[in-house]
Amino acid sequence: MLRPWQTQVWLEHSAGETIHSRLVNKLIEDILTGRLETGALLPGSRSLATVLGLNRKTVQIAYDELIAQGWLVTQAKRGTFVSDLLPEQRLSAQYQHLLTDKPTFDSSNATLLAPIPIANKGYQSDNDGIPDARLIPYELLARAYRRALIAASRKQYLGYGDPQGTIELRNALQQMLTQERYLHLTAAQICTVRGSQMAIYLASRVLKPADGVMVFEELTYGPALAAFADAGFTILRCKTDQQGLDVTHLQQLIADQLSAGKKVAAIYTTPHHHYPTTVTLAMDRRLLLLQLSSRHNFYIIEDDYDHEFHFDSRPVPPLASLPGSERVLHIGSLSKVFAPGLRVGYLVANTDIIDQAVQQILMIDRQGNTITELALAELLASGEVKRHIRKSKKIYKNRRDHCVHELHRLFGDSVRFFIPAGGLAFWLEFGVKQLQLADFAAAPHFSVDKQGCTSIRFGFGAYTEPEITMALTRLHSQVNTAGQT
Secondary structure (H helix, E strand, O other): OOOOOOOOOOOOOOOOOOHHHHHHHHHHHHHHOOOOOOOOEOOOHHHHHHHHOOOHHHHHHHHHHHHHHOOEEEEOOOEEEEOOOOOHHHOOHHHHHHHHOOOOOEOOOOEEOOOOEOOOOOOEOOOOOOOOHHHOOHHHHHHHHHHHHHHHHHOOOOOOOOOOOOHHHHHHHHHHHHHHHOOOOOHHHEEEEOOHHHHHHHHHHHOOHHHOEEEEEOOOOHHHHHHHHHOOOOEEEEOEEOOEEOHHHHHHHHHHHHHOOOOEEEEEEOOOOOOOOOOOOOHHHHHHHHHHHHHHOOEEEEEOOOOOOEOOOOOOOOHHHOOOOOOEEEEEEOOOOOOOOOOOEEEEOOHHHHHHHHHHHHHHOOOOOHHHHHHHHHHHHHOHHHHHHHHHHHHHHHHHHHHHHHHHHHHHHHEEOOOOOEOOEEEEEEOOOOOOOOOOOOOOOEEOOEOOEEEEEEEOOOOOHHHHHHHHHHHHHHHHHHHHO
16 A cells, blocks of 8 residues: 655754664654654654665664664564654653652762753663663564463463463573572572562562661662662661671671660672672682671662673572571662663562562552463573573673773773773773763662762663773763863
């Protein structure tokens, strides 16, 4: 059927420093203003490239990015359409503050700054170490979803199911955690969730403020702290250094609480790659932390958010796999393996904690996405997830090494950092006071006043090598400007 009209795109006044970003921002703007309505058919990449005088690959990359973000969808043999279910940016003004109002936590050592908007006003992209959605094996995932949908229909899985998660996914996770991370557990000790933040929230509801205070590292993951603060916990901060959590300081905090007739209920930690500084908690400290947990009866919430991405050596075993880990709540996410938009994570704990978590799920979520869980269970069991991780690690390692090269080339001795053994981010320390990064890289920034040194977390995983160079060049310009003021 002949299309009566061809959708036109005007790039002359669109925001962005590159043709790719201008095209992405313009299409998002047209969707937000209603010019491109939900369900609207977009020109083919070849046709739009011809009209705009661009390389077809530039248009296709822009389309792929918008599809990954949820603005567009593709239909086989039909074309590319504006999605019927747009991302969270389409919330009404009444609820927009839930997205734009980021919690700020002040202490003598750290301040968590809000994400910085990119060129298109109102649109934000958090890149503090997220994976690259462009690496997702879309065709493989699509086939797995198709088989999962057929299987769910035949087995009558499309009604209400187990709020703890499908047994297929929990069995697959049990195999992965046993074989890859040394954990000794059963499927009954696993609860699937919609990403690690949901697991953190469940932990904040299962544990009770009456049991004692919550301890967080002095620099920490803000949304986790917000969940426990909202649950009514008193928050204490523990020092960190080049080897991670300062367990000696933790002992002092525990002693102070005991002398005041109080207790520590739990500690939240990111031992594999500390958030945000990326350092790994030393083994002797891990063992001492577990001993303190057993001696003083407090829980350890281990957020193992990017265990898969370790480049230089074998990953250190998680706390949950070591002796004395009976009071560890282990949290992980498959969203980091693929993309943040694929909302699947897991909580591992003793069955009493899991049972309480399930009761919380029944009140807020009822159950997860059966189709997604079945599809991922198949990919885990078949080895495809492992294959994808192996392929992605090579790409991310190359990006990390390119980032190291560019940091040395652009900044020389004016930036301090160590090369992270894993993860998708760097912790960069600059000798510039009051560093302003209003336009830099659309990333969350951490400002730490340590003897006049300002630090940021720079995520490289979602950037290609040319994009890393571009982002660091922009950062270099802003650091120089700040140093001259």
